[in-house]
Amino acid sequence: MSWGESGPPDLLLEAVDFHQYAYGVLGAVELAAALGLPAVSVLELGVAGGNGLVELERLAIDVGAGRGVATRVVGFDLGTGMPPPVDHRDVPYAWRQGFFRMDEPLLQARLGNAGLVLGDIAQTGADFLASAPPPIGFVSFDLDYYSSTSAAFKALLESDDLDRYLPRVLCYFDDTVGPHAEMHSEYTGELLAIGEFNERHQRRKLARINGLRHKVAPVDGPWVEGMFVLHVFDHPRYNEYVFPEPDRQFPLEDKA
Numbered sequence: 001m002s003w004g005e006s007g008p009p010d011l012l013l014e015a016v017d018f019h020q021y022a023y024g025v026l027g028a029v030e031l032a033a034a035l036g037l038p039a040v041s042v043l044e045l046g047v048a049g050g051n052g053l054v055e056l057e058r059l060a061i062d063v064g065a066g067r068g069v070a071t072r073v074v075g076f077d078l079g080t081g082m083p084p085p086v087d088h089r090d091v092p093y094a095w096r097q098g099f100f101r102m103d104e105p106l107l108q109a110r111l112g113n114a115g116l117v118l119g120d121i122a123q124t125g126a127d128f129l130a131s132a133p134p135p136i137g138f139v140s141f142d143l144d145y146y147s148s149t150s151a152a153f154k155a156l157l158e159s160d161d162l163d164r165y166l167p168r169v170l171c172y173f174d175d176t177v178g179p180h181a182e183m184h185s186e187y188t189g190e191l192l193a194i195g196e197f198n199e200r201h202q203r204r205k206l207a208r209i210n211g212l213r214h215k216v217a218p219v220d221g222p223w224v225e226g227m228f229v230l231h232v233f234d235h236p237r238y239n240e241y242v243f244p245e246p247d248r249q250f251p252l253e254d255k256a
């Protein structure tokens, strides 16, 4: 499997229902390897039954082992299902309190070394960062609500401790497309939280990857709309060259 110069990485073609995890994990591990880092954190915010976290752990072990990068996989959830929505920004016409409860013993039995942290992300995210984990390289955001996503940003993406991040952190937002009746826009939900994050920060931006759908064809799909990168512009390693070729030239071809 390889990240590659263009076209979809092999892993993406195999990942069927989990393209966002495959792309996020590959991006995180490739960047960590290029920077010579021994380990990277990959996180799932919003775990519910745990199908995503189980797949994330499987992919992270596979990809990390192939690159000599250890992956710390951690899922965060309340465990008790969705909390009450705060207001219209949480899109209560799509989600209700108590949706997506977890069967914790069942999920724990399916996980290997992946961590499962239960509680409100505002607290558990801050505690995780304070524990000095490996730099965060990929976060899958699936907390549904604007309020929960904003709280997660404040807890996990806004620290001044730059060692806690890769210079570019892949971030997947699951609730940007959805079924017809969800009608996501920049005025509610995850997209509103992203817009406000970008207004709050001059040197840290959440941005889509321009033209991603062309790079990953034929596995283009709704997941592409949700794939962003946290650019940490003031990260001490942000400007470091990361391609394997030490030199790149386009010499004029001899047509004679």
Ligand SMILES: C[S@@+](CC[C@H](N)C(=O)[O-])C[C@H]1O[C@@H](n2cnc3c(N)ncnc32)[C@H](O)[C@@H]1O
Residues within 6 Å of the ligand: 044, 045, 046, 047, 048, 049, 050, 051, 052, 053, 076, 077, 078, 079, 080, 081, 082, 083, 099, 100, 101, 119, 120, 121, 122, 142, 143, 144, 145, 148, 151
């Ligand atoms: C749609 S589910 C996640 C689905 C999961 N990613 C999967 O692959 O099946 C959303 C989850 O976000 C969790 N959640 C919402 N707000 C939260 C908060 N403030 N703190 C922690 N978890 C929260 C809920 O408990 C719920 O399980």
